[in-house]
Amino acid sequence: MSAPGPLVLVAEDEAPIRRFLVAVLHGAGYRLLEAVTARAALDLARSHHPDLVVLDLGLPDFDGLAVIDALRAEGGPPIVVVSARDQERVKVDALDRGADDYLTKPFGTNELLARVRVALRHRARLAEPGGGATTRFHTGDLDVDLEARRVAVGGGEVRLTATEWRVLEVLVRHAGKVLTHRVLLREAWGPGHGDEAHLVRVHLANLRRKIERDPSRPRHVLTEQGVGYRLAVDVPAEGA
Numbered sequence: 599m600s601a602p603g604p605l606v607l608v609a610e611d612e613a614p615i616r617r618f619l620v621a622v623l624h625g626a627g628y629r630l631l632e633a634v635t636a637r638a639a640l641d642l643a644r645s646h647h648p649d650l651v652v653l654d655l656g657l658p659d660f661d662g663l664a665v666i667d668a669l670r671a672e673g674g675p676p677i678v679v680v681s682a683r684d685q686e687r688v689k690v691d692a693l694d695r696g697a698d699d700y701l702t703k704p705f706g707t708n709e710l711l712a713r714v715r716v717a718l719r720h721r722a723r724l725a726e727p728g729g730g731a732t733t734r735f736h737t738g739d740l741d742v743d744l745e746a747r748r749v750a751v752g753g754g755e756v757r758l759t760a761t762e763w764r765v766l767e768v769l770v771r772h773a774g775k776v777l778t779h780r781v782l783l784r785e786a787w788g789p790g791h792g793d794e795a796h797l798v799r800v801h802l803a804n805l806r807r808k809i810e811r812d813p814s815r816p817r818h819v820l821t822e823q824g825v826g827y828r829l830a831v832d833v834p835a836e837g838a
Contacts (some may be wrong), residue, residue, distance in 0.1 A: 603627040604649035604718055609639035609665065610680070611658050615703070619680070622707050623714070635659045640668055650718055651663055655681040655692065663695060670696035676717040680705070686824035693778045693825065700776065700825070705797050708747050716774035716831060730794055735770045738833030740809055751809050761786070762805045765798070768818065769829035778826040802827060 606623050610616040611634045620630050631646055633639035636657040643651060651669065655662035666677055676698040679687070684702045692700055698717040701710060735742040739752040744767060749756045758766065764786040767775065777785075779795040787797065806813040820828045 600605050603629055604730065605629045605631065605646065607631040607633065607639060607642055607646070607648040607651045607675075609633040609651060609657065609662070611656070612654070614733040615654075615680075617711070623652075624711060628714075636662060639665055643674055644671060650675050650714060650721075651677045652714070653679050655679060655683055655688070655699075663692060666692060666695045666697050673795070677712050678710075680710075689825045690778050690821075693776055694780050698775055701752045708761070712823050719831075720772065720775050731800055735773060735829075737773075737831055738817060738835055739811070740833070742766065744770060749809065750809075756808050758805070758808060761801050762808070765801050765805060766809075769827065773829045776822050776826055776828045776832040782826065783824070798827075798830070827832050 603626075606628045608616060608619045608623070608630060610619060610632075615778050616632060616634070620632060624630055631642050631648060633642050634657075635780065636659050639651070639653070639657070651665075651674070653662050653665055657665070662679070662681070664832070667681075669675070669677060672729050677696065679697045679700045680703060681692075681700070682703045683689075689700045689702075690721045698720065699713045701713060732770065733743065733745040733746075741750045742748070747763065749758060749763075751768055763814060768782060768785045779798045782798050787794075802819060803813070809818055817833050818830055820830050824830055
């Protein structure tokens with residue numbers, strides 16, 4: 599008998615969208631909880647401890663951003679935001695507050711399932727002994743060994759500057775997750791650099807020139823327009 603699928607809490611007040619989310623996730627083997635208000639979502643999260651929350655920001659009682667704050671303050675599960683709000687500042691705010699990903703309505707079935715899988719994998723790594731301290735990352739033609747501080751593309755070693763290495767290390771430790779400029783600055787440069795997004799852009803451009811076959815069409819370090827960057831997982835091998 600196979601193990602039950604992960605438990606997902608869907609917090610969405612629009613019935614057609616909620617039914618769509620539940621149908622897609624149930625069809626993929628997930629167990630479901632449903633909430634139509636922020637208060638109900640928090641009550642279910644606290645009583646049933648879901649493995650992941652799919653959260654609409656426009657809930658009727660109070661803003662979904664407050665739900666993110668509450669769940670993060672309590673060390674809650676990963677959160678994938680689904681919202682009609684497509685303003686960059688809202689996306690950045692949700693991710694800076696601790697959401698793991700952000701999907702703007704409308705979105706496709708495959709995109710939803712892919713983001714849910716990545717968020718669950720990322721949280722599973724963090725739950726491993728040692729805090730999910732990933733030491734090796736491989737996808738497509740990119741191979742990163744954090745312990746040896748070695749980067750290879752297509753089997754050939756690539757030399758990075760100290761700053762480029764710190765940026766890549768942060769991306770690897772959060773592989774698949776959207777990282778805002780503020781998060782990258784905090785983790786790669788340290789406190790006090792929260793408003794220097796140009797540093798991220800410059801060093802990401804340099805990093806891409808070294809690890810991407812075609813920096814103008816990156817396959818590994820993807821841009822989330824106006825929000826930040828994501829290190830892609832499950833990149834197919836060249837020519838596949």
